[in-house]
Amino acid sequence: MPGENAAFYVGRVPIHGRMILAPMDGFGDSPFRLICRKFGSAMSYIPFISARAILQDSKRLRNELHFDPGERPIALQLYDDDPVRLRKAALRLLSLKPDIIDVNMGCSNRRVSGHGAGAGLLRDTRKIAALIEDLSASLPVPVTVKIRLGWNDLNRNYLEVAKIVEENNGAMLAVHGRTRQQAYKGKADWDAIAEIKQAVSIPVIGNGDVGSPEDVRCFFAHTACDGVMIGRAAIGNPWIFQERHDQKVSLSELSAVIYAHYEGMRIKYGERLGLLRFRKHLCSYLAHAPRVDKLRYALLTADDHKTFLKLLARAGFSRPSEPLLLFGSQQPSQAY
């Protein structure tokens, strides 16, 4: 039975686990999502994409929107301040067969929130009600929302927003425990996340400053949330989804992940761009391999495949005889 032993449901979608990789624009590429999913992240998010850009269509976007079947359940995250554009874009994306459509109400970037999208929506609760009701009624898949605690310290309207999302048939709420004004400063407020969990009956996924297996346990004890979302601490450290300490990861395990991730990036983006985009992940992987110090700079600036492979080998990362992962199709879809 597909739903047997589910930790919780998003609408009718069973989620088999309580730890989830956070959407991270620029890092949450499909190969990384797949690795985290295989290591225990219970579902995947494609990081936020503007509804306007979906409606304009672009080849680059199709590649970003492509996912491996092994990543499912998959949420496609959209942002916009216009409910009609959001609906049109979401309807267009249905051809990709997402399991969930998520609306971003958390992005603090001025270019997004300053125009009323992302966390900017938190200032217009009537619009939130209208757009969630409209999306839920128009789409055959569950509609979820990722929020912050409010616009600023004076407007921490998270309880009102959470109830509005629930009343308008939102199927799940993910909460980053900071306001838009805080961006990433200060500590995430787990008390506020616990209050939200008490106030609504849809699943609540809490997020912010969960960086170790101990944090995961503390977080659940503190908030009683249905799930926890992990962002920055997962970069270079997919082992967190196995509730393992990164210091305990062996060189061969690290090598297997590095080669698998790099290979996935090459397939997805092509040889040169794949390497360039992989380098920022590598920077975090290398934090677990202090002995590569002398080769670090060369590895992080290598810009051709052969040189990069030679440097990896010299740094002690040997290619695993059995590849870690069997990627499915990594080719961009032709249309959505």
Ligand SMILES: Cc1cc2nc3c(=O)[nH]c(=O)nc-3n(C[C@H](O)[C@H](O)[C@H](O)COP(=O)(O)O)c2cc1C
């Ligand atoms: C580089 C980066 C990109 C992000 N992109 C997104 C995004 O596309 N959508 C979103 O909802 N949140 C995004 N976030 C926010 C994270 O999902 C998460 O809420 C935040 O990092 C706090 O969690 P953490 O303390 O576990 O990192 C991003 C965060 C980072 C660091």
